[in-house]
Amino acid sequence: MVGIVGYGAYLPKYRIKAEVIAQQWGADPAAITRGLQLFEKTVPGQDEDTITISVAAARSALKRARINPKDIGAVYIGSESHPYAVKPSGTILIDALGIGPHVHVASYEFACKAGSEAMYVAYSHVKSGEMKYALGIGADTSQGAPGDALEYSASAGGAAFIMGSERVVAEILFTHSYTSDTPDFWRREGESYPRHGGRFTGDPAYFKHIMGAAQALLEKSKMKPEDFAYAVFHMPNGKFPQEVGKRLGFTKQQLEVGWVVPWMGNTYSGSSPTGLAGILDVAKPNDLIFMVSFGSGAGSDGFVYRVTDEITNVQDRAPKLREMLDTNKIHLNYGEYAKFRRKIKLND
Amino acid sequence: MITARYHREIPQRYRLEAAKCSSCGHVSFPPRLVCPQCKARKFEAVNLSDEGTIVTFTVVRVASDKFSKETPFGVGIVELNDGVRVTAQIADVHPDELKVGQKVKLVFRRVQEDGKAGILCYGYKAVLA
Numbered sequence: 001m002v003g004i005v006g007y008g009a010y011l012p013k014y015r016i017k018a019e020v021i022a023q024q025w026g027a028d029p030a031a032i033t034r035g036l037q038l039f040e041k042t043v044p045g046q047d048e049d050t051i052t053i054s055v056a057a058a059r060s061a062l063k064r065a066r067i068n069p070k071d072i073g074a075v076y077i078g079s080e081s082h083p084y085a086v087k088p089s090g091t092i093l094i095d096a097l098g099i100g101p102h103v104h105v106a107s108y109e110f111a112c113k114a115g116s117e118a119m120y121v122a123y124s125h126v127k128s129g130e131m132k133y134a135l136g137i138g139a140d141t142s143q144g145a146p147g148d149a150l151e152y153s154a155s156a157g158g159a160a161f162i163m164g165s166e167r168v169v170a171e172i173l174f175t176h177s178y179t180s181d182t183p184d185f186w187r188r189e190g191e192s193y194p195r196h197g198g199r200f201t202g203d204p205a206y207f208k209h210i211m212g213a214a215q216a217l218l219e220k221s222k223m224k225p226e227d228f229a230y231a232v233f234h235m236p237n238g239k240f241p242q243e244v245g246k247r248l249g250f251t252k253q254q255l256e257v258g259w260v261v262p263w264m265g266n267t268y269s270g271s272s273p274t275g276l277a278g279i280l281d282v283a284k285p286n287d288l289i290f291m292v293s294f295g296s297g298a299g300s301d302g303f304v305y306r307v308t309d310e311i312t313n314v315q316d317r318a319p320k321l322r323e324m325l326d327t328n329k330i331h332l333n334y335g336e337y338a339k340f341r342r343k344i345k346l347n348d
Numbered sequence: 349m350i351t352a353r354y355h356r357e358i359p360q361r362y363r364l365e366a367a368k369c370s371s372c373g374h375v376s377f378p379p380r381l382v383c384p385q386c387k388a389r390k391f392e393a394v395n396l397s398d399e400g401t402i403v404t405f406t407v408v409r410v411a412s413d414k415f416s417k418e419t420p421f422g423v424g425i426v427e428l429n430d431g432v433r434v435t436a437q438i439a440d441v442h443p444d445e446l447k448v449g450q451k452v453k454l455v456f457r458r459v460q461e462d463g464k465a466g467i468l469c470y471g472y473k474a475v476l477a
Contacts, residue, residue: 112420
């Protein structure tokens, strides 16, 4: 049996409300919260980035896995906000956690699905017998241009998953990936903020790829939507995951636990992985979980997990996502937010 | 210029790696070549607890250039659960809320940057537990 042996999530304490951003740009706050179903989002502290978020999430994953960090054979971090253009984020993480130096490390990039890519490759290494444990992480401090629709959603957070074959808490039963050349969202080299194709990001991109991966996964697994206790899809806003769930035949109850975007925002590479961590926090043995990520450009990775009896031994060993989402929040005004996100031009 | 020093201090700044004297058990952080208690020269590496209590603190309102965008912020002496005291910036809290005796946890954060194009330096900071 191969699957997740330890998981952890991390969200920064800082928040900004969607209505505060709307007021700044003269938009109608009610229309934004109603249309996008976004109420507030996480904001990284001035001293937080993809690496610090990954370290915090991976520490929780290690606490749950109860393994020697030296036994981890590969570390992959998926993000579109790696702090260095040249120097893998994982090099810093392994030294912080006491992993390595005999370890394979790489940074992954595929818009919002870089995290599920990291998880997929980590899982494949263990399944092939190449190594005992492998760590896959999705984390981001997402960029959204001032005044752009993305500014309401682009947030910060991440989740880490240690794959292994002993004391598995969620077995991975099936996977499927679906990819095509679809220019719905991109950031050119050297640009500060991404660009997107507006409504083109919907049906030809998000819905086509998630549906493509999800339908193939259901066929491959010979399972039906009603077989699953939970489902989680990439969450660029509140509306899209609900809509794609409905089109595939999942109910609101199945989506509810993982649908954390209205109060968290879109953590990009950390989006569906963070939702999965929230589900694992409350899941019971034998629950089936359906997950499909989406990354612009574009592609989707799908996973079917079966929760094992081991889950109850690990859930309380590290902070839970819902606690981080609902407590100890520090709300920022737009000026503080602009400073935190380095949107203000300063002298060198 | 700070690259070599930063690299040398990674075990302490990232993992709170201290030196425990093999002779008398005294823990030095950062590690020392000679034990200040018994003058022995053999040590074993130990990782300190990441939980502790604020012993005292000050509030920085006028900081050097590198930290001027973060003011006001607290800097405290934290006594870790294993008795070792460390100095650390206190993050994610307005300094008006700080009190001596508060429980804190050391977390991994970006501590400074070597200019706009230089290396990023990470290490421990304290946050309220």
